[in-house]
Amino acid sequence: MPMALVSSDSATDGRSTQVPAAWRALRIAVIGAGLSGLAAARMLADQQHQVSLFEKSRGCGGRAATRRAAHPSGQPSEQALRFDHGAQYFTARDPGFQRRVQSWAERGLVAPWGGRIGAFDGTEFTPAAQETTRWVGVPGMSALGRELAAGLNLRLETRVMPPRWCRGRWQLSDEAGTDLGRFDRVVVSAPAPQSAELLMDAPRLAAQAACVDYRPCWTLMLGFDTPVPLAFDGVFVNQTQGPLRWVARDSSKPGRARPARDAAVAGNAAVAGNAAVAGNAARGEPDCWVLHAEPGWTRKHLNDPREQVEAALLEAFAALVELAGGSLPRINWRQSHSWLYSLVETPLEEGCLWDPALGIGACGDWCNGARIEGAWLSGEAIASRLLAAVASA
Ligand SMILES: Cc1cc2nc3c(=O)[nH]c(=O)nc-3n(C[C@H](O)[C@H](O)[C@H](O)COP(=O)(O)OP(=O)(O)OC[C@H]3O[C@@H](n4cnc5c(N)ncnc54)[C@H](O)[C@@H]3O)c2cc1C
Structure with missing residues (x-):
């Protein structure tokens, strides 16, 4: 096994990492297995x-999460329902990340979402510009994390307490x-x-982290x-008032269970040009949707009873569908989730933080960068910083 010399980074406040006499592999703890932690762990383990x-x-x-639910029919033979209730899709603008995503696509972990995306400004629906590919995990967003963790030394259901500095090493x-x-x-x-x-125990970094809001x-x-x-599979809701920010037909994403059998609706969808719905309407699965509330509205209603929040979001969605000339079909499954941290308000743009x-x-x-691409690149950035410090020691 190739060995690494442990860093002899100079101390800034009287503390410094222990410098062993011999070459050896470092013992590294990564706390958190989101996409940034996975990127760092993979690169360091490699x-x-x-x-x-x-x-x-x-x-x-x-x-980058997916909620699974038993099929409403109660039949164990039926495919479970899946909802990407966190990140909806991701984009790849950095050339290195584009290559990474391409390799995931070749392994079948992600695929482009060809859903019809629109915007609603309170009066009319307009198609959104397709500036870049929208990628999603297959068969759900969480598949990506699951696959990327394969082969890593992973401990789930382990909430780590603040690491304590103890005789030149970190005690967890x-x-x-x-x-x-x-x-x-x-x-x-x-x-x-x-x-x-x-x-x-790293107050300088803690102070930087404490400045960031979500x-x-x-x-x-x-x-x-x-x-x-x-006629859309995803709609950015840009109303000045009202609880909704985004609605999406999860069933239109690649690898998901497809909407229910309904010849009339399938026909209408075909007329409306929605191939995803029309093409899959004969498969007999529920049509799965995810609704995201507007951040200001969420803040105001964060501690409201769940039923009240669900009713408000549902009413707003029904109104949206009515404005598009239709009405909501019967709901056969529903669940809500409140994210305390969804998108970062103002990211630090530091790449990563490191105390040598x-x-x-x-x-x-x-x-x-505040999104999946930024998170992944941040994980790679910290692994590079750590490896560079080791190499230069
Ligand atoms: C509602 C919503 C919509 C979004 N929409 C999009 C979108 O459309 N496009 C996009 O690109 N991004 C979107 N995002 C943002 C995207 O999901 C994040 O930017 C990205 O997933 C962040 O990855 P991360 O690794 O930085 O953090 P996380 O994914 O939050 O991972 C951190 C991990 O650390 C774990 N953890 C925390 N504390 C501890 C502890 N003490 N011990 C052990 N583990 C711990 C957590 O459980 C978590 O798994 C959305 C997010 C939400 C919630």
Whole structure:
């Protein structure tokens, strides 16, 4: 196994990372298995370091998430419903990230979403410009995180407490006080407010993380008996008033279960030019939609009873469909979710944060660009910083 010399970064406040006498692989903890943490963990593990990836949830991918639900028919033989209730799709503008996405596409992990996207300004619907490819995970957004974690030393359902600096290394434990080990380097990849807490023993980085705000987002997931009669699969709602910001037909994304059998609706969809609905209407699956609330509205209603929020979002969606000349079909499944952290308000644009003296750093969408592409590149950036520090030692 190729060995690395542990960094002898100079101390800035009397503390410095321990310098072992011999070459060896570093023990590195990555906290958080969202896409930034996965990017960092993969890159560091590829260099033969001993990487431990800790994630508090039951699965990987973080906010690139998919909610699965049993089919409303109750038949175990039926395909489960899937809703991308967090990130809806992602774009790739950086050439390096474009190559990465292409390799994921070749492995079948992602595919372009060819859905018809529109905008609604309160009075009329207009098709949105297709500036760039909209990529989605297949068969759901979370598939990407799951596949990228394969082969990594991953501990799920492990909420890491703030790492403690202890005799030149980082001591990690979980919330039950279980010892998770001592590490030469730590990468924190949680959303900024959570990172600020985790970086307690690296106050300079904690202070930077504490400055970053997120938009909250109430989300409503809906399954309909028959396709919703909208000629669009995704609509940016740009009304000055009202709770909705975005609505999307998840069933129109590649690899998803397709909408229910309804010849009339299929015919109408074909007339309206919606090939995704028309072409798949004979398959007999619910038409799955995800509704995202407007951030200001969410802030105001964050602590409202769930039923009240669901009713308001549903009413706004029904009104939208009526303005398009239709009416909502029967709902056969619904669930809501409130995201405290959805999109970053103002990212730091630092790429990543790294304290060379302490051997700890942070990455994530809040360091770089606010979205999936930025999160991934931030994970790669911190791995590069860490590896460069090791190489130059
Ligand atoms: C509603 C919504 C809509 C969005 N829409 C889009 C979109 O259309 N396009 C787009 O590109 N992006 C979108 N985003 C943003 C995108 O999802 C994020 O930018 C990206 O997924 C962030 O990745 P990350 O790795 O930085 O953070 P995360 O995905 O948040 O990953 C951080 C991980 O750290 C874990 N964690 C936190 N604390 C601990 C701890 N103490 N111990 C262990 N684990 C911990 C969390 O459970 C999580 O899995 C959206 C997000 C939301 C919520």
